Amino acid sequence: MLKQFDDIRPRAVVRCRSAEDVAEAVGFARSHGIRCVVRSGGHSFAGYSTGAGMVIDVSGLHRIEVAGDVVRAGAGAQLVDLYDATLRHSLAVPTGWCPTVALGGLALGGGIGLETRKHGFTVDHVLSATLVLADGRTVTCDEHRHPDLYWAVRGGGGGNFGIAVEFAFRPVPVGDLLDYRLTWPWEDATAVVDAWQRWAPDAPDDLASVINIGVEDAGGGSAPDLTVAGVWHGEPAAGERLLRELTDRVGRAPASWSATVRDYRATIMDWFDCDGFTPAEAHLVGHNPAARIERYAFSVSRGGFFDSVVPAAGLKELLAAVTDRPFAGQRRDLNFIALGGAGNRVAPDATAFVHRGARFYAGYSADMDPVVPEHGPQAARAWIDGAFGTLSRWWSGRSYQNFMDSRLADWRRAYYGENLARLQRVKQRYDAERFFDFPQAI
Numbered sequence: 001m002l003k004q005f006d007d008i009r010p011r012a013v014v015r016c017r018s019a020e021d022v023a024e025a026v027g028f029a030r031s032h033g034i035r036c037v038v039r040s041g042g043h044s045f046a047g048y049s050t051g052a053g054m055v056i057d058v059s060g061l062h063r064i065e066v067a068g069d070v071v072r073a074g075a076g077a078q079l080v081d082l083y084d085a086t087l088r089h090s091l092a093v094p095t096g097w098c099p100t101v102a103l104g105g106l107a108l109g110g111g112i113g114l115e116t117r118k119h120g121f122t123v124d125h126v127l128s129a130t131l132v133l134a135d136g137r138t139v140t141c142d143e144h145r146h147p148d149l150y151w152a153v154r155g156g157g158g159g160n161f162g163i164a165v166e167f168a169f170r171p172v173p174v175g176d177l178l179d180y181r182l183t184w185p186w187e188d189a190t191a192v193v194d195a196w197q198r199w200a201p202d203a204p205d206d207l208a209s210v211i212n213i214g215v216e217d218a219g220g221g222s223a224p225d226l227t228v229a230g231v232w233h234g235e236p237a238a239g240e241r242l243l244r245e246l247t248d249r250v251g252r253a254p255a256s257w258s259a260t261v262r263d264y265r266a267t268i269m270d271w272f273d274c275d276g277f278t279p280a281e282a283h284l285v286g287h288n289p290a291a292r293i294e295r296y297a298f299s300v301s302r303g304g305f306f307d308s309v310v311p312a313a314g315l316k317e318l319l320a321a322v323t324d325r326p327f328a329g330q331r332r333d334l335n336f337i338a339l340g341g342a343g344n345r346v347a348p349d350a351t352a353f354v355h356r357g358a359r360f361y362a363g364y365s366a367d368m369d370p371v372v373p374e375h376g377p378q379a380a381r382a383w384i385d386g387a388f389g390t391l392s393r394w395w396s397g398r399s400y401q402n403f404m405d406s407r408l409a410d411w412r413r414a415y416y417g418e419n420l421a422r423l424q425r426v427k428q429r430y431d432a433e434r435f436f437d438f439p440q441a442i
């Protein structure tokens, strides 16, 4: 997805079409002492799905089958195709809002999206996973078969225990949604974020809500835009009442307000930033002849989970960081994603996904596209490290293992918390020789 890792040149890229191909590639790599990493959708923020050895690419394992109340999908299936297939049956597997992310990475590490507060994280819907292990065996784990592996693959993160080739999911029924978008001027930002952080995480499960604070060019001079957006899965009038509750709490009228009932397919395509696209078009250029999404030149992001309300003084610091160290040619964002609801009613040790007490996730990102200015990457990293330093005065110390951050100091604790020791035991059991390894491998 990100062009910034293109200068890493693997010795070989093995494009697999079946679990047998994957097992053969693993056997070849083992017998020749070649290090290998696996790639499904190629969206690792830290570039951990490429390397100097062998890349085992499972994007060709993308078959999706909806049979009654079970959805089976290959690890290479991308989110737009998963939604397309399941929505034909008025079903969805709760995943995320990027069309080209693949299940291989997403479903092993968590999965946050429009259905998280109502139905839980993607990992909460995994009924079974089939993996090719380091010794070449193909095993299916579920509640009864390899239960320790089944526990670990639901949050342990990609690239750790084996190569996932297929998942079975429990989908959820879906219907029309109230799709809403409210904006406020930048000077109201502290009041909006303060009201939102007390409102969204405690709202009924039917609410999905994010705040985006974005500045198109961080060269200075233009104020960031502030949008509160999301969906309401319940009865529209109740959703509108809840939105009015937010605006009352903010105490300042929004500059714009839209709340429209839309069918699920149109809504998710809009959230994919693919409004009006066909599913075939909502792929990266090169994936198929119709694909229209271009790969990004450069992106860096850092963030973490928040377990409690941030005082207004802290919010002011978080917001001020957005415009700190101006640099022309960078797009900057600060996003808040509301959690709570169904995802937090699962015990932190029921699956390897430990982040069950978070009220919200907040993260900064800097993007440059299509032009990366001279000194752009250093400037973006310097800015984001400063902003992250501010954020880490207020966060819970926990970070999302699907937003891998190569500069995170205590990443083991941050991604896995009290589940770390058990994950290390599972790693020892299934991959004692660390055949599957990368800088932030368990």
Ligand SMILES: Cc1cc2nc3c(=O)[nH]c(=O)nc-3n(C[C@H](O)[C@H](O)[C@H](O)COP(=O)(O)OP(=O)(O)OC[C@H]3O[C@@H](n4cnc5c(N)ncnc54)[C@H](O)[C@@H]3O)c2cc1C
Binding pocket: 001, 037, 038, 039, 040, 041, 042, 043, 044, 045, 048, 049, 058, 075, 095, 096, 097, 098, 100, 101, 102, 103, 104, 105, 106, 108, 109, 110, 111, 112, 113, 157, 158, 159, 160, 162, 163, 164, 165, 402, 403, 438
């Ligand atoms: C633009 C963008 C938008 C995103 N949006 C969301 C979102 O809405 N919600 C959300 O929760 N996350 C989101 N993410 C994060 C995403 O979930 C992770 O980056 C995820 O790891 C990507 O999976 P992938 O298969 O596409 O990536 P890859 O780069 O292929 O894989 C990511 C990691 O998993 C490993 N891996 C990949 N496939 C397998 C496999 N089959 N078996 C074992 N290990 C494997 C890789 O080796 C690598 O370490 C987003 C990321 C990006 C870049």
